Amino acid sequence: MSGIALSSVTLDPATGLLREAARPENMRQPDYAEKYDWDTLFYDVYRAGQHIVFQGPPFLNLLEPLKASAPFKGRFGFPRFAARHFGQKKRGEIWLRSAAGDVAIDGPLGRYAIKVQPDMAHLFAGRRVITTLSKDNDLRWIADWVRFYARIHGADGVLFYDNGSTAYDMAELQTTLDEAAGGAFPAIAVSWPFRYGPQGGMAGAVNGVEADWDSDFCQTGSLQHARHRFLRRARSVLNVDVDEMVLDDGGNQSIFAATEASRSGFIKFPGRWIGTHADPPVARATCRHADFVHRDLPAEPVCPPKYCLVPGRADRLSDSWSVHNLFGAAANRRLSRRFSYRHMRGITNSWKEDRWAADGTDRAALPRDAALEAAFSAAGLSRSS
Template sequence: MTPPVVLSSARSEIHREPPRPPHLRDAAYADQFDRDTLFYDVFRADRHVVFQGPPFLNLLAELRRSAPLRGRFGFPRFAARHYGQKKRGEIWLRSEADSFAFDGPLGAFEIDVQPDMAHLFAGRRVVTTLSKDNDLRWIADWMRFYREIHGADGVLVYDNGSSAYSLGELQAAMAAEAGADMIALAVPWPFPYGPQGGMAGAVDGVETDWDSDFCQTGSLQHARFRFLREARSVLNVDVDELVLGESGRSIFAATEYSPAGFVKFPGLWIGTHAPQGVSRATCRHADFVYRDTPVALACPPKWCVVPNRGDRRGDSWSVHNLFGAKANATLDSRFAYRHMRAISNSWKEDRWARADAGGSALPRDDALAEAFAAAGMTRGASADGAPALGGG
C-alpha cells in the first residue's frame, strides 16, 4: 500500500472538520476523530487511479485546487469524479500515471500509485473483515468455518493496528490455515476507528448519528476496488460472526444465484455458557453452542455481494448495509449469523459479564453444533478423524 498521506502542521494548517455538531460531541470525540488522514491509499483500478481516504468534507475544495487534480473535474475534461456518500472519500481519476506530484493548499508531496490487485482474488469466494488483536486461533477457526461450511477460497483481513502480534505473524497464521486451497492476505489498516454513534456516542441522553466512524467503511471500499472487483462473491462478517443457512446452503452460492447479486441477513447472539468449562484465555468458537438471553435479542444485519454486479457510482459498501442498492431494504430469512459473545477481547464492552447467564436452560443451537462438527472444529475427535483442534 501507499504510505498513508497524513496532514500535518508542517504541510498544512488545514485539517478535516468534524461533521458532528459541537453540542453532540462527547468527551472522547476529539481524540477519536480522524482529522489528519488525507488518503488511506492511492491505487490503480483498471483505467483509473483511486485516491481513497476518509470523507474529504472541507478538504475537497482544497484538493480540487491542487495539482494534479486542478481543472480535472467537470467541463471540459471530466477526467476526475468525486464519490463522497455514506462515509466514502474517493476521487477517481482517468490516468495512466504511475506517480503524482501534489502541490496546493494542502502542501507539496509525491505519491506513487500502487498496483491493481484485483487479479489476486479473481473468481474466488472471499470472506473479509476488519480486525484488531483478535486471537490468532480465532482467526484460524473463522477461516476454517467458512472454508468447510460455505466453500470460501479467499480471505482478506484488514488489521487495524494490532499490538498482540505483528502483521507478519498474522499473515503467517492465516497462510498456515489457508494451505493450498485458499488465498489469504493481511492488509495493514492503522487508522483511527472513529467516534461511536447511537447511544454509545450519546450526549445528555441524546443519540448521535454514525457520522464520524470512517475506518471500517473505508476498509470495505478499499477491499472492494483494490482487491475484490473480480471476486466471484464477497462476504462481510467479523471474526466473531458465523453464518448458517437453511439446509446447509452456502451463503456464497445463494448470493451468486440471487437476482440482485446481494443477500443481507440478520444475526442472533450465542452466549458464553459452555458445559465443559472454558476460560477467556483458551476458548474457541466451537466451545459455545447455546443461544443467549433474551433469545429475541437481534444483531445488526450483515451481507454478501457479487462485486461486479454493483454500481460504483450509486452504491457503497458499509458495515451493515450496501447503501444505494435496491435489495438493501430486504433481509433474507434463509440465513442468519451467530454472533459469538465469547469470541471477543471486549474492546467495546465486557462480553463475559453475562457469563453462564441462564446456564443449561438456554436453548441449544443444534445447527451450529452440527456445523462445528462438520468443519472439524469441536474439541476431541474431528469429523474426519483428523487431530482435534487444541486450546490456544
C-alpha cells in the same frame, strides 16, 4: 505473500489545515477529539483499471482545496470529465483517469509526492472471498474463522484488514492466515492502522441522546479499499467479523452460491446472539468458537445485518460498501429469511463492552443451537481443552 504497501498521506501540519469535525460540538463525547481522524488525507492511492483512486475518509472541508490542487485542477466536469468525486456514507474517493505511476498533489493543502500502488484485483479474480477488519482478535479465533468459511461455505479467498493490533505483528497474522488456508487459496493480511473513529448510537450517547454514526470512517474505508483495489473481479464477497458465523437456516447451501444465484447478486441477513455459557465451562484466555452453542436470551436484540454480494452486479460505483449495508442499492432494503449469522459473545477481547459479564440468568437452561453445533463439527473445529 509479502506485506501489502499503502500510499497513505497525512496532512502537513505546516498548512494549519485539518478535517472538520463531522459531528456538532454538543454531541461529541469527551474522547471525540482523541478518536476522530483529523489528518488522514488518503488511506491509499492505487490503480483500479484505467483510474487512480485517491481514497480516504470523507474529505469534507478538504475537498475544495483538493480540487484546486494538481493533478485535479480543471479535471472535474466539463469539458474533460477526467476526475470524479464520491463522498457519500463515510466515503472519500477521487477517481482520476490517468496512466501515471507517480503523482504529486500540489496546491492549498501542500505538496505530496505519491507512488501509485498496483491494482491487485487479479489476486482474487473468480474467487469467493471473506473480508473483515480486526484488532487483537486471538490468532486461534482467526484460524477457526477461516476454516469455518472454507469448509462450510466454500470460501477460497481471505482479505483480512488489521487495525493496529498489538497482541501480534503482521508477520504472525500472515502466517496464521497462510496455515489456515493450507496453501489452497490466497489469504492476505493488510495493515490498516488508522483511527477507528468515535462511536455512535447509544454507545456514543451524550446526555442520554443517541449519537449519529457519522465519525467512524475506518471500517467503511477498509471495505471500500477491499472493493476497489482487490475484489472488483471476485466471484462473490462475504463481509463478516471474526465472531460472526453464517448459516443456512433452511438447509446447507453456501451463502456464496446462494448470492451468486440470486437475481440481485446480493443477500443481506440478520444475526442472533450465541451466549458465553459452555459445558464444561471454559476460560476466556483459551476459548474457541466451538465451545459456544447455546443461544442467548430470547429478549436479546437482533444483531445488525451483514451481507454477501457479487461485485459489479449487485453494486454500482456510486453505491457504498459499509459495515451493515450496501448503501444506494435497491436490494439493501430486503432481509433474507433463510440465512442468518451467529454472533458469538465469547469470541471477543471486550474492546467495546464486557460480553462475559454475568447477569444472573441460568444459562445452562438456554437452548442449544443444533445447526451451529453441527456446522462446527462439519468444519472440524475443536473445542478448547
